[in-house]
Amino acid sequence: MSELQARIKQWMRTHSEEGMAFLQRLVQVPSTQGHEAAAQALVAEKLQQMGLEVDVWELDGEALKKHPYFCSSRPDFDNCPNVVGILRGSGGGKSIILNGHIDVVPEGEREQWSDDPYSGAIRDGKMYGRGVTDMKGGNVSLLLAIQAVQGLGLRLKGDVIFQSVVEEESGGAGTLATVMRGYQADAAIIPEPTNMRIFPKQQGSMWFRIQVKGRAAHGGTRYEGVSAIEKSMLVIRHIQALEERRNARITDPLYQNTPIPIPINIGVIQGGNWPSSVPDLVRLEGRMGVSPEETIEEAKLEMEQWLERLAEQDPWFKEHAPVLEWFGARWIPGSMDMEHELMHTLAEQYRNVAGAEPVIEASPWGTDGGLLTQAGKTPAIVFGPGVTEVAHYPNEYIELDKVTEAAEIIALTLIQWCGLDETNG
Amino acid sequence: MSELQARIKQWMRTHSEEGMAFLQRLVQVPSTQGHEAAAQALVAEKLQQMGLEVDVWELDGEALKKHPYFCSSRPDFDNCPNVVGILRGSGGGKSIILNGHIDVVPEGEREQWSDDPYSGAIRDGKMYGRGVTDMKGGNVSLLLAIQAVQGLGLRLKGDVIFQSVVEEESGGAGTLATVMRGYQADAAIIPEPTNMRIFPKQQGSMWFRIQVKGRAAHGGTRYEGVSAIEKSMLVIRHIQALEERRNARITDPLYQNTPIPIPINIGVIQGGNWPSSVPDLVRLEGRMGVSPEETIEEAKLEMEQWLERLAEQDPWFKEHAPVLEWFGARWIPGSMDMEHELMHTLAEQYRNVAGAEPVIEASPWGTDGGLLTQAGKTPAIVFGPGVTEVAHYPNEYIELDKVTEAAEIIALTLIQWCGLDETNG
Numbered sequence: 115m116s117e118l119q120a121r122i123k124q125w126m127r128t129h130s131e132e133g134m135a136f137l138q139r140l141v142q143v144p145s146t147q148g149h150e151a152a153a154q155a156l157v158a159e160k161l162q163q164m165g166l167e168v169d170v171w172e173l174d175g176e177a178l179k180k181h182p183y184f185c186s187s188r189p190d191f192d193n194c195p196n197v198v199g200i201l202r203g204s205g206g207g208k209s210i211i212l213n214g215h216i217d218v219v220p221e222g223e224r225e226q227w228s229d230d231p232y233s234g235a236i237r238d239g240k241m242y243g244r245g246v247t248d249m250k251g252g253n254v255s256l257l258l259a260i261q262a263v264q265g266l267g268l269r270l271k272g273d274v275i276f277q278s279v280v281e282e283e284s285g286g287a288g289t290l291a292t293v294m295r296g297y298q299a300d301a302a303i304i305p306e307p308t309n310m311r312i313f314p315k316q317q318g319s320m321w322f323r324i325q326v327k328g329r330a331a332h333g334g335t336r337y338e339g340v341s342a343i344e345k346s347m348l349v350i351r352h353i354q355a356l357e358e359r360r361n362a363r364i365t366d367p368l369y370q371n372t373p374i375p376i377p378i379n380i381g382v383i384q385g386g387n388w389p390s391s392v393p394d395l396v397r398l399e400g401r402m403g404v405s406p407e408e409t410i411e412e413a414k415l416e417m418e419q420w421l422e423r424l425a426e427q428d429p430w431f432k433e434h435a436p437v438l439e440w441f442g443a444r445w446i447p448g449s450m451d452m453e454h455e456l457m458h459t460l461a462e463q464y465r466n467v468a469g470a471e472p473v474i475e476a477s478p479w480g481t482d483g484g485l486l487t488q489a490g491k492t493p494a495i496v497f498g499p500g501v502t503e504v505a506h507y508p509n510e511y512i513e514l515d516k517v518t519e520a521a522e523i524i525a526l527t528l529i530q531w532c533g534l535d536e537t538n539g
Numbered sequence: 540m541s542e543l544q545a546r547i548k549q550w551m552r553t554h555s556e557e558g559m560a561f562l563q564r565l566v567q568v569p570s571t572q573g574h575e576a577a578a579q580a581l582v583a584e585k586l587q588q589m590g591l592e593v594d595v596w597e598l599d600g601e602a603l604k605k606h607p608y609f610c611s612s613r614p615d616f617d618n619c620p621n622v623v624g625i626l627r628g629s630g631g632g633k634s635i636i637l638n639g640h641i642d643v644v645p646e647g648e649r650e651q652w653s654d655d656p657y658s659g660a661i662r663d664g665k666m667y668g669r670g671v672t673d674m675k676g677g678n679v680s681l682l683l684a685i686q687a688v689q690g691l692g693l694r695l696k697g698d699v700i701f702q703s704v705v706e707e708e709s710g711g712a713g714t715l716a717t718v719m720r721g722y723q724a725d726a727a728i729i730p731e732p733t734n735m736r737i738f739p740k741q742q743g744s745m746w747f748r749i750q751v752k753g754r755a756a757h758g759g760t761r762y763e764g765v766s767a768i769e770k771s772m773l774v775i776r777h778i779q780a781l782e783e784r785r786n787a788r789i790t791d792p793l794y795q796n797t798p799i800p801i802p803i804n805i806g807v808i809q810g811g812n813w814p815s816s817v818p819d820l821v822r823l824e825g826r827m828g829v830s831p832e833e834t835i836e837e838a839k840l841e842m843e844q845w846l847e848r849l850a851e852q853d854p855w856f857k858e859h860a861p862v863l864e865w866f867g868a869r870w871i872p873g874s875m876d877m878e879h880e881l882m883h884t885l886a887e888q889y890r891n892v893a894g895a896e897p898v899i900e901a902s903p904w905g906t907d908g909g910l911l912t913q914a915g916k917t918p919a920i921v922f923g924p925g926v927t928e929v930a931h932y933p934n935e936y937i938e939l940d941k942v943t944e945a946a947e948i949i950a951l952t953l954i955q956w957c958g959l960d961e962t963n964g
Contacts, residue, residue, distance in 0.1 A: 350768065374761065383811060384810075389748075390868075400814050403758075
């Protein structure tokens with residue numbers, strides 16, 4: 115173990131408790147969509163204490179709406195600020211964005227939680243609460259990493275830009291706003307809950323709604339009508355065939371352990387309103403995965419053209435074409451070259467700290483990495499301490515030692531990536 | 540044409556306008572479930588004017604609930620009376636029940652109506668309004684038939700029992716209450732909208748609900764879950780196979796012109812609540828047709844046992860059996876012997892008045908005929924002037940000349956069936 119690595123490990127050992135206390139405070143402040151202000155105030159205060167250049171601003175809804183990558187169901191973004199803190203480098207080094215979202219998904223049914231969803235309770239080295247794994251724990255890893263660099267009195271050449279953004283869970287308007295404010299870097303790390311796996315590629319996704327038509331009739335003479343439920347079964351099978359087609363094309367070895375790299379999920383079905391009537395309308399809602407190798411537009415077009423082919427299977431669809439609509443959330447896919455220097459750096463520091471080979475895969479879900487890469491021209495890696503399986507679920511938790519382990523790996527990565535200014539070592 | 544028939548035709552010609560005016564008043568008083576009182580008051584008043592023995596009473600919910608044939612979603616029946624009027628015979632003749640329901644189904648979306656749903660507007664010999672065809676028009680045919688007999692100064696030997704009942708559209712509690720009150724006869728006619736066809740048999744039906752289980756997961760890793768929507772597709776196909784099986788058994792020539800004699804209709808599907816989650820529950824609601832040759836219990840048992848066989852197709856159903864529930868409305872099937880004397884009488888009088896062969900079929904939907912037959916031991920024929928196709932639909936209408944034509948046929952049927960007391964011809 116290098117001397118530097120040892121010092122960082124030592125620093126973590128003596129400061130991890132502070133970090134966990136701060137994580138607990140963050141978790142205890144619910145920050146669901148529209149209510150991020152209080153949590154962001156805590157973050158801004160922390161960045162001030164760390165002596166970073168702090169930038170707090172409210173999103174400009176009007177400007178955002180004009181951006182091609184904008185996606186949000188929100189009418190406005192009042193009182194939901196982004197927070198950025200910059201550790202300015204001495205110059206001549208590579209810059210890096212450390213991006214994490216502060217918004218959390220709703221806690222759902224409280225009965226399913228053993229503790230209060232925002233308790234931040236600690237048991238057996240785990241902290242519990244909505245958002246602790248997705249992704250306040252990852253954000254604290256970032257802060258600890260920067261604090262370690264500062265604590266060891268090290269000076270970096272490149273800038274480290276820490277971003278605490280809103281709206282990741284519903285389309286990425288927060289990260290898009292950082293791009294529009296001019297933030298850019300040579301690369302980025304997003305500590306979403308990957309179970310310490312390294313995701314150089316992230317799947318994109320978007321929501322769709324399909325209306326399938328039928329013709330009403332009395333159930334006793336159902337043969338006089340056309341059941342939208344029976345027709346919707348054809349549509350669902352047709353979509354399953356599209357999913358097979360699309361996944362057969364995926365050859366990327368990063369997906370070799372993934373049964374269905376880019377799934378098409380039908381999440382909601384709703385049709386008819388009377389048991390003894392033939393239903394004349396069924397609504398399907400789902401999520402279409404988008405490969406890192408394609409654009410949102412390409413995926414949309416493929417689905418649209420595929421649905422048109424339903425008419426070949428059943429003439430009913432000639433006269434009554436299903437109506438496809440893209441709505442709600444959307445995540446741009448992201449992809450970083452496997453040979454990108456940050457990949458090598460992060461993997462190397464993972465080996466050093468974890469003492470094992472890193473697992474490198476493609477994420478099965480979208481992150482803000484796509485926006486950073488495509489809108490911000492900042493290639494991003496997703497790597498974080500959170501537990502993938504409990505994200506968005508009741509009794510969400512994180513293993514606290516992973517938070518510090520990720521912090522150590524990221525601290526060493528920052529030093530190697532941004533470069534150490536030895537002039538005042 | 541017999542002299543009697545000619546006198547009745549003449550009486551109708553001079554009195555049909557009064558009949559249509561009364562029908563219009565009935566239609567203009569909405570009588571949806573729970574709001575039948577005002578319309579029933581009109582009927583009772585009319586029966587008084589006709590000099591019948593009038594019996595008006597409120598249904599006894601407690602007593603009804605104890606009856607094996609009881610079916611209703613109503614907590615109570617306050618202020619929703621049944622009305623009966625008896626034309627007492629001189630004795631020695633056969634009695635008959637003339638049964639019609641006063642309740643109408645809701646008007647639905649008003650935008651789909653050209654007139655006010657309760658306008659009773661008359662255009663081109665048609666009267667429009669909710670309930671005019673199902674089945675206030677038929678009820679007025681009954682009243683006109685009785686009035687014609689009275690108007691001609693004829694005296695019948697057998698009793699004619701006119702019944703205006705509530706609750707037919709939701710399970711038949713009104714007719715069941717007449718049975719429990721002791722009303723019974725040698726036969727019955729129910730003028731539901733049959734387009735002047737004669738239905739000696741009526742299909743029964745009942746509603747069911749099936750809960751199909753899955754296992755939730757994130758849509759991006761949908762292979763970690765089990766889609767309740769995909770499983771529900773298997774359940775629906777399985778039910779379609781049951782429908783085929785059951786209909787293959789139907790050999791009754793009365794069904795020869797019916798594509799699916801006893802359909803199983805899936806009317807409602809609802810599952811999942813998030814586009815990017817794998818749905819863990821789907822609810823199906825439908826209507827199961829019951830053949831006149833089987834009992835409700837036999838049909839229920841067949842469906843229950845059939846669903847158990849799903850486990851043979853997919854082991855998932857072994858651990859997660861679909862949950863079947865019978866709920867809401869239910870209509871007992873009804874059947875009268877084709878050789879029953881009332882069948883011959885009604886068919887003969889139809890030939891006399893309409894000058895054509897009657898169309899004799901089995902009804903594709905349930906009526907109170909099943910209750911009269913099975914609970915009331917009073918075999919029933921369904922025959923009425925209403926237009927089948929517009930029942931329960933917007934812009935419901937009836938052809939007014941059919942109302943009087945049906946009245947003539949029924950009047951002659953009453954005279955032949957109950958017998959004419961010549962002692963004071």
